[in-house]
Amino acid sequence: MGPNENGVRAKSPGDFGLTPVVGLTGGIGSGKSTVARLFGDLGVHWVDADDVAREVVEPGTPALAEIAKHFGEEILTPEGALDRAQLRAIVFQEPEERAWLERLLHPIIREELIRQLNPENYQLPYVLLVSPLLLETDQHELVDRIIVIDVPEETQIGRTMARDNNSREQVERIIAAQMSREDRLARADEVIDNDRPLDEVTRQVRELHERLLVFPLSYGSPCGCSLSDGLFSKLQH
Numbered sequence: 001m002g003p004n005e006n007g008v009r010a011k012s013p014g015d016f017g018l019t020p021v022v023g024l025t026g027g028i029g030s031g032k033s034t035v036a037r038l039f040g041d042l043g044v045h046w047v048d049a050d051d052v053a054r055e056v057v058e059p060g061t062p063a064l065a066e067i068a069k070h071f072g073e074e075i076l077t078p079e080g081a082l083d084r085a086q087l088r089a090i091v092f093q094e095p096e097e098r099a100w101l102e103r104l105l106h107p108i109i110r111e112e113l114i115r116q117l118n119p120e121n122y123q124l125p126y127v128l129l130v131s132p133l134l135l136e137t138d139q140h141e142l143v144d145r146i147i148v149i150d151v152p153e154e155t156q157i158g159r160t161m162a163r164d165n166n167s168r169e170q171v172e173r174i175i176a177a178q179m180s181r182e183d184r185l186a187r188a189d190e191v192i193d194n195d196r197p198l199d200e201v202t203r204q205v206r207e208l209h210e211r212l213l214v215f216p217l218s219y220g221s222p223c224g225c226s227l228s229d230g231l232f233s234k235l236q237h
Helices: 032-041 049-055 062-071 084-093 095-116 138-142 153-164 168-177 181-186 198-214 229-236
Strands: 021-025 046-048 127-130 145-150 190-193
Touching: 021 032, 021 138, 032 046, 032 127, 032 198, 046 049, 049 095, 049 127, 062 084, 062 095, 084 095, 095 138, 145 181, 153 168, 190 198
Parallel strands: 021 127, 021 145, 046 127, 145 190
Antiparallel strands: none
């Protein structure tokens, strides 16, 4: 199948497995993990791309061996694990090294995502891929629909400062480096408003889950529209 009306390639049934994949994304501090756990409480199998990215460079993996060969053994901690802070400093200062790392890791992460997104003896009609970079990378090619978790930027800043003990300036730089809120919403098939009390967010997740159980995922929105339409007005306030 070609791209849908939002410019996202529509994955044909069976492209990567038997179970359709719903992508869940949002900016930093939007509450992706919270929403993913709510889907998990309903029995939905979900895979976190950040977790997979960490798993593929654990001690003993071929990817970590390649990284150590390229950057030198000093990129490892005394325990033999990846020194993430040191690697992060290198790739942010040297774009060519970041490009090398991405060429190495992206195919490995993609392969592992596909494997984990196809659990055995799974009965529900969809699985969930949780990824902060779903729309910025080719991971969107793995999914049939896209759910965006939406919160105002001030909420993102406040949550991230409290969670990570970062300064406001640090958080603002991270947000500026990510896809804009407007662009993210424009590519959404469904939107969850996470700037609400938990019980209201839980209700949104439950209602969306019930719709996803009924309508086939590979043939566009069940209503022929995007649930993000009504949220664009919020961006003006």
